[in-house]
Amino acid sequence: MLFDFDGPICRLFPRGSSRPLAEELRRLVAAFGLEDALTGAERTGKDPHLVLRAVHQAAARADVRRGFEDVDFGQLVGALEAAVTEGELTAVRVAWPTPNADEFIGRLAERGLCLAVVTNNSPHAAGCYLRERGLEGHFKAIHGRTADPGLMKPHPDVVRRALESLGLPPQDAVMIGDTPTDLEAATEAGVGFIGYGRNEAKRKLLRDAGAKVVLGAYAPLIEGMG
Numbered sequence: 001m002l003f004d005f006d007g008p009i010c011r012l013f014p015r016g017s018s019r020p021l022a023e024e025l026r027r028l029v030a031a032f033g034l035e036d037a038l039t040g041a042e043r044t045g046k047d048p049h050l051v052l053r054a055v056h057q058a059a060a061r062a063d064v065r066r067g068f069e070d071v072d073f074g075q076l077v078g079a080l081e082a083a084v085t086e087g088e089l090t091a092v093r094v095a096w097p098t099p100n101a102d103e104f105i106g107r108l109a110e111r112g113l114c115l116a117v118v119t120n121n122s123p124h125a126a127g128c129y130l131r132e133r134g135l136e137g138h139f140k141a142i143h144g145r146t147a148d149p150g151l152m153k154p155h156p157d158v159v160r161r162a163l164e165s166l167g168l169p170p171q172d173a174v175m176i177g178d179t180p181t182d183l184e185a186a187t188e189a190g191v192g193f194i195g196y197g198r199n200e201a202k203r204k205l206l207r208d209a210g211a212k213v214v215l216g217a218y219a220p221l222i223e224g225m226g
């Protein structure tokens with residue numbers, strides 16, 4: 001079973017607490033003179049990954065690069081990635097555990113299921129959280145964001161890396177995730193999907209994206225495990 005980290009295992013930035021990190025990234029982008037490359041939610045939103053992804057995508061576009069010939073995009077993307085990792089490492093110390101996730105993970109491991117993390121967060125941050133909670137031993141592998149933000153989910157790269165490291169064919173795995181991008185990555189990799197949504201709005205997003213199974217809590221599953 002492949003677990004997305006933020007959502008299914010913990011709430012990494014509860015109550016909009018990712019905003020200061022998103023602002024920090026926007027300051028970095030501005031320091032490179034590139035604030036005009038950001039639009040809409042990238043400019044005002046609270047999700048640091050949106051800013052990271054936007055700059056990475058801008059860097060890949062020749063028309064954008066023509067307007068910013070003096071900008072070292074590689075250096076900027078590297079600096080943004082490092083700042084996101086730093087922010088996530090700080091956030092895991094105060095992240096909110098997803099209700100019953102620790103027990104659910106423990107029970108799955110007890111039954112001999114092979115568990116791995118497939119996250120867009122830093123694998124170091126996910127590892128740090130799991131270690132702190134005594135859960136690290138239950139996971140065979142922790143896969144996360146690489147230096148290439150273009151490989152973040154919905155790209156299936158992280159799911160494929162996890163399958164490879166576990167030596168599993170896609171049909172023997174199932175992924176649990178909390179966003180339509182998780183569903184997209186799982187589907188693209190040929191892996192079954194279970195949605196986890198902590199509220200009705202999130203569950204509806206998953207169902208609307210095509211998720212067939214969507215959970216709102218782990219407790220009924222734990223009960224069902226006897």
Ligand SMILES: [Mg+2]
Pocket residue numbers: 004005006007008177178179
């Ligand atoms: Mg998530």
